[in-house]
Amino acid sequence: MALSTIGGPERKLSIGRKLWEINWGLVLLVCLVASVGFAMLYSAAGGSLDPWASRQMIRFGVGLVLMLAIAVIDLRFWLKFAYPAYAVAVLLLVAVMVFGTIGMGARRWIDLGPFNIQPSEVMKIALILALARYFHGLTIEEVGKIRWLLIPVAMILLPAGMVMKQPDLGTALLLIMTGGIILFFAGVRLWKFALALGAGLGAIPIAWQLMHDYQRRRVLTFLDPENDPLGSGYHILQSKIALGSGHIFGKGFLQGTQAHLNFLPEKQTDFIFTTLAEEMGMAGALTLIALYVCIFAYGLAIALRARHQYGRLVAAGFTGMFFLYVFINVAMVTGLVPVVGVPLPLVSYGGTSMMTLLVGLGLLLNVYVHRDLQLPRRLDGGLG
């Protein structure tokens, strides 16, 4: 794309111009992945748009508009918005601890009448924005100093701790890992990661003590799913049976016996990848993964093309989170990691994660659109 025409810091682009500047290749990829999701939801319902595929399409349509809107809003607005967004997210997390609605044994939602808010989802985006803004203001020398790192580490651990209390171990780990990825891209020394990892491993026995029974069971089940095939190991075992029986080219669209005869639990949400792999085989599964890899590649390319650290970190942070979603979900249904309840991005049925991801993709596109913006490191006076 032509970049010489994108102007300096003072010039404002028209909406039309910005829309033209959007990376439509990435948008196309997102639509492709979502379409795979529609097809699989259609199949999971036994060849019907009801109850999942149709609703998912509407959500995606709304989300797509939202994504494009976010992409064309001036990047400096999002930059200014970063800390307040983080503060609001923390307040929401506090609120959910106090008035949250209990569902599935955990307190995760705030009921706002017509719709629900899941503060941990808001935090996923807010954390990326806030950390990116923070590191945008640091020199590489400052990043190397531990005292400058205390604030971002606290910014990560505070919401992660609150989410863990809900209890939602999967999201908490996702927040920590996403934060870690941003720290990594910001240039924090590798030995510090090694140290943190060591400390984390050392904390495992303590964490085990603090875990809820169902969380411990999930870990134990992961370690030996065949041990209890009708109990908690059922998900993983049935999922592996579905995958394995799919073979290379699958049983054919709408022909998956495991999903259609209800042996697969959560076939429309967390285990949708299994339905795909059963019906389309390894070929279908690898094709979807390849689409995801293209999205990751776009994400990293956008990060590398950005002329400001904020944009790089937002793009890299979101790409990292997106990657974590994909990796954890696929690893989970193939029995490589415990079942932690992470959906497959853009494919799993569910409005909340769809919105989070499309907002994140909107921010990624936003960075691309504003890739040549001149942003001073010190923003005190520079933001117009």
Added chain:
Amino acid sequence: MQRNDSDRYKVFTRRAALFGLGQAALVGGLAARLYYLQVIESDQYKVLADENRINLRLLAPPRGRVLDRFGVEIATNRQNYRVLIIREQTDSVERTLNRLGELIRIEDWQRQRVLREVERKRKFVPVAVADNLTWEEFARINLHSPDLPGVQLDVGETRDYPLHEITAHAVGYVAAVSEADLKEHGDDPLLELPGFRIGKNGLERVYDLHLRGRAGDSRVEVNAYGRVIRELARRDGQPGNDLVLTLDAELQRFAFERLGELSAAAVVMDIHTGDLLTLVSTPSFDPNAFNVGVSRDYWRSLIGNKMKPLTNKAAAAEYPPGSTYKMLVALAGLEHGVITPDQRVFCPGHMVFGNNTFHCWKRGGHGNLAMVSAIEESCDVYFYEISRRLHVDRLADMAHRFGLGKATPLGLPGERNGLVPTAAWKRAVRGEPWHLGENLSIGIGQGYMLATPLQLCVMAARLANGGFAVEPRLVRPGGDLEDGDDLRTAAERGVPSLKVSPALLKVVLDGMKGVTLSQRGTAYASRIKEPGMAMAGKTGTSQVRRITKRDREEGRHRRKDIPWEERDHALFVAYAPVEEPRYACAVVVEHGESGSKAAAPLARDILIECQRLDPSRRPGRARFAQSGDGGRGT
């Protein structure tokens, strides 16, 4: 500022490269995992997926019928009309049950059970409300079925024994499969079928596999909750084979009713073929009760009865043969030359041996007796004398040749061996050498001697057929039955000989004829007067407890008021007719006190009826047997 950003950018680029590499490695790991699951392990998971999806529904084959030698049904399958209820097809199970209660009787406990089960089971699984409905009830429900949502009618099969108690011991019964049955022969998937019945006793057990048939199956696709989606394939099974017995149901019924309230057993056998025509044991039990599960009261009444209705007294109970054993003692004496038919022995009423006095049943003694008279009058002293002159192993050899001491090849459950003592046996079991004094008790069929009524009948048959080793059989050999087949003698049929001299055997048989036909004979009162049907036999009265010297002094052993359990057993073995014999019979009346008074009249009546019915020669059997073997129970 710009320089500073280029530093950060350099670091960022390096990190991005590292991150990209890490991503590539992890995605590669996922791809490898998919390859492992979907290609390498695929076959295994395919099988598991099919196991998930495909359910094998077994179709139980109808069990073969059990028929008597004329085709009379002894065990068959009866249609069992049942009414079931399916929760998901009715708005209210209770309302449906109420309406059903207006048509058939539903007890309160049945109602409670149904309501309980309906809650526990998945909503599409039928739950049985009532079993064994009459045709009228079944039809009534059928007529009203539009008003009975959720009600399903079903015709199953249950085992039915139309003769009830009469054949219970020989045929046995079927019952639900137990854990032990599964361990013993658990390879047949039919055994796992709910409601499947397996032969538990008698011939039902011995010929279980023959009667059972092979399961058919239906492969159905089910979902995770077990609901059937569709049938994929069906394979019909093979119904069980019918079993044609040697028994004559009519004679069996006669014998059963003749034994009446007694605790007794009677066996009738064709002396040339070994066909068992009657095998009864009284009191008996109703095998139909075991099929559906015995009620506690009925079970208690069976277990609590001192006459032991569950025991097959014809084959699974042993009694001292008493005087019925004397023919074999006589034969052994003759064969080994320790006595001749005419040599006389003086009976003063007792024999002193060592420190013991052995009494004859006749207090004053029989005086001088030769062999035929000794058998006729059942003189104990005469047989003390012969057995005193023989080694115990020679007595045992003759007993073994005539089928004592070892269970017959019938292999009925619980069938006993009896006991024929030898010197080696005593050393092995008691650790003591044999004493000659013990021969005397053996000589009159007491002491260690034990035999089943079935064995005694075989013994009588082998005496009557001229010394051929016929073996008893309860099942008609399939296929080789021809008209006239049963009319050949044991010799003509090639039955192995026992190698007893015919001349010696004749002496013993003359003795047996004298028992019923001579006025001095112990069973003269029970002789058969019908022309051409006369029987020969031998009485036996065997002690249940030893008569002590004190008993004898106090005359207690002859008193009438001794408890039932301590009274002597009454035995009688016989064959008929005396000319060209055909049938042998053994009767044992537990605690019947006297062979001549209690057992002989029973044997007489059974043998008269047997000769009247003449099952071995009755026509029509061969014709039936051909169609019966080919036909199948439906």
